[in-house]
Amino acid sequence: MDAKYLRQVQEAGWTIVAVDAGEVIAGCPRAGCELKLRMKEGQKIPSACGEISPLQEAEVDGYAEIQRFLWERRLQLDLSIQDVEAITGFTHGHLAKMEKLNPTRIPNAQTLTEWARGLGFKIVFRHVGLPLYALRTIEQTRAGLAKRRVWQRFHRGRRIKLLPPPKD
Structure with a gap:
């Protein structure tokens, strides 16, 4: 292709x-x-x-933009840092560290998800198109596709056994 x-x-x-x-x-x-x-x-x-x-979306390209977006949302809702910590279950002072400018530590994916959820947002991945390098890689790897699919089927089956059952 x-x-x-x-x-x-x-x-x-x-x-x-x-x-x-x-x-x-x-x-x-x-x-x-x-x-x-x-x-x-x-x-x-x-x-x-x-x-x-129909959904309102905010496009962010890094932690600084996520941080500012969630900080503005907290202020829009007139919530204090302590209020959001209580809503999300964060320990005292945890959100203040995440909201400070030039943070030394960035929260992990789960913490970031809980922070967004606590302010009424869900992190959603939207297709925006593959970069040119990915398109070239796809073009060059089609020859070994059959072997790759056999390996993926094996790996997927092994991984499914390790994953917890889906939540309802």
Whole structure:
């Protein structure tokens, strides 16, 4: 699969879901839309649905932006640091360390998730398109795809046994 064609698929507004030797499966980028399209390399690419989402989103590119966003949300709700610590179950002083400018320590993923949840947010991963290097890597690794899938099936089966059961 040619990286240029994959880039054209992304530029048309589609999210790349899977890539096989001669075809790409693309999904609609709209939140809640389940539309998927299978296209062969070189096939004309239709435009995707618009990215209009009914949900309010904040795009962040690093901890400093997350920190500022959650700090502004805490102030918007007129909550003190102690209030948020009580809501999230953080120990006394923990949130103050996370909110300070130029922190020496950054919270782990679980703590960050609980902080966001305590202020009424959920961390969501949204497809934004693969970088060019990833597209080239996909193009170059399709030859060994069968062997890779056998290994993934084995690894996935082993990992599922180790994971806790899903919550309802």
